[in-house]
Amino acid sequence: MQPAITLAPSLQENQHTVYLLAPEPDFSPLGLSEAEQQWVSQKLKGDEGVLSLNRYHHWIFLVKAPKKQQAPQQDEAWRQAGHKLAGLLKKEKVQALQLGGGTQEQLLLLEGLLLSLYSFDKYKTKKQDSWRLQDLTLISSELNMEQVRELQQLVSATWHARTLINEPVVYLTATQLSRELEGLGREAGFAVEVFEEGKIQSLKMGGLLAVNAGSTQPPTFNVLEYKPEGSVNSKPLILVGKGVVYDTGGLSLKPTAGSMDLMKSDMSGAATVAGALYALAANKLPVWVVGLIPATDNRPGEEAITPGDVITMCDGTTVEILNTDAEGRLILADALSYAKKYSPELVLDFATLTGAAARAIGPEGTVCMGTASEAIMQELKQAGEQTYERLVEFPLWEEYEKQLESSIADLTNLGGPNAGAITAGLFLKHFTDYPWVHFDIAGPAFLTKADSYRGKGGTGVGVRLLYRFIKHHYKLA
Numbered sequence: 001m002q003p004a005i006t007l008a009p010s011l012q013e014n015q016h017t018v019y020l021l022a023p024e025p026d027f028s029p030l031g032l033s034e035a036e037q038q039w040v041s042q043k044l045k046g047d048e049g050v051l052s053l054n055r056y057h058h059w060i061f062l063v064k065a066p067k068k069q070q071a072p073q074q075d076e077a078w079r080q081a082g083h084k085l086a087g088l089l090k091k092e093k094v095q096a097l098q099l100g101g102g103t104q105e106q107l108l109l110l111e112g113l114l115l116s117l118y119s120f121d122k123y124k125t126k127k128q129d130s131w132r133l134q135d136l137t138l139i140s141s142e143l144n145m146e147q148v149r150e151l152q153q154l155v156s157a158t159w160h161a162r163t164l165i166n167e168p169v170v171y172l173t174a175t176q177l178s179r180e181l182e183g184l185g186r187e188a189g190f191a192v193e194v195f196e197e198g199k200i201q202s203l204k205m206g207g208l209l210a211v212n213a214g215s216t217q218p219p220t221f222n223v224l225e226y227k228p229e230g231s232v233n234s235k236p237l238i239l240v241g242k243g244v245v246y247d248t249g250g251l252s253l254k255p256t257a258g259s260m261d262l263m264k265s266d267m268s269g270a271a272t273v274a275g276a277l278y279a280l281a282a283n284k285l286p287v288w289v290v291g292l293i294p295a296t297d298n299r300p301g302e303e304a305i306t307p308g309d310v311i312t313m314c315d316g317t318t319v320e321i322l323n324t325d326a327e328g329r330l331i332l333a334d335a336l337s338y339a340k341k342y343s344p345e346l347v348l349d350f351a352t353l354t355g356a357a358a359r360a361i362g363p364e365g366t367v368c369m370g371t372a373s374e375a376i377m378q379e380l381k382q383a384g385e386q387t388y389e390r391l392v393e394f395p396l397w398e399e400y401e402k403q404l405e406s407s408i409a410d411l412t413n414l415g416g417p418n419a420g421a422i423t424a425g426l427f428l429k430h431f432t433d434y435p436w437v438h439f440d441i442a443g444p445a446f447l448t449k450a451d452s453y454r455g456k457g458g459t460g461v462g463v464r465l466l467y468r469f470i471k472h473h474y475k476l477a
Ligand code: BES
Pocket: 247, 249, 266, 323, 325, 326, 327, 328, 352, 353, 354, 355, 356, 358, 414, 415, 420, 442, 443
């Protein structure tokens, strides 16, 4: 649970206090003695970090982020300082505190702090350390509660995305994912329509049905819609998310030790989409957004599709399956075809699609590619820098297309040994006829080792990126 946050005009005495230090800090609100001020200045000379002053009944934490040359890196330094602070608050079991300092720095530090307070302990039967930060007072005459609420909703959206990712498949089947989406829709205020297997059959979603063929659990296709009155856009923005609740590889079973261990996270794209809709709806942004989430597990059952099979997608395209582990593109293709009926302004898809993307840039960023205008790509990349969910664009050169040629069908689902992220993207492009960008989040979606405020496990990457992009693109900022 997040702390309750309130605003106050000035620092109170005798309370746990966090004070953010500007490059030339003004210590006057803190009532430090001359000697203390000198000690603090000396201690923090050029150096970053958190200094703790023990006042017996309360703490004063002085926080200074390292100086960076570029704005995105400077902002990120304050978020990271928020993470560092979270560690100290936990260690000292601080339950209530006041936070003073510059307005932007306060918001950034708060973002890092709140994102760091996430934990997933649903399956721990022993009581965990019950510490919780309960009350936080922001000392400011510039901030208003709306800004604070907006940030809190965005953090909640990211937490929800993380939890969906962290849930194992024994709980989070495709059907349960749909139930969770409905719950999030009720909580934040967006509509969720769930297509069950019969409807998916009548829509002839051959990609989703093929991937599901080896499963004992039915697939679902989820349509999330947030269309508030007075939406600024007349054509929707569509977000598509890969909802593979578990990826064993199917009959092309994942090979080496360890390669399957994290595959409960193969619905991270779905989590991004759900989190983004949650943030938009909870904050009542006047923008029409549709989320499309095809969901299934990918398993080697008796009826499973085989390498060599040919399937027919919902737009009639035939695909020769050469590797059943290249399943994400099959379910996304049907969702991208389905998106056409909305004549969307723009379609953005999020997917843990290829190991190749993860190998290329690791967990530090997201690989993207698409057919949207240069202006849109720039706006996306800028939002990526601002949220530090950074983007790297890969090319969709037509020369790569020959890797997807099949001798017996329109396409194969398997490219060659190189440029795997790109050939996966080109496969998806075949099913689009609108401006589109594909985000391969295989690298940053799930971390095996904790990294600052992103934590360990599901990160919810893409939620803050999308929120920032949408606010900017529709001039709602
Ligand atoms: N879900 C995986 C991609 C993945 C790998 C995500 C590692 C996160 C971490 C995807 O379905 C997959 O298996 N891709 C294959 C494609 C290949 C068979 C063309 C891959 O990347 O190896």
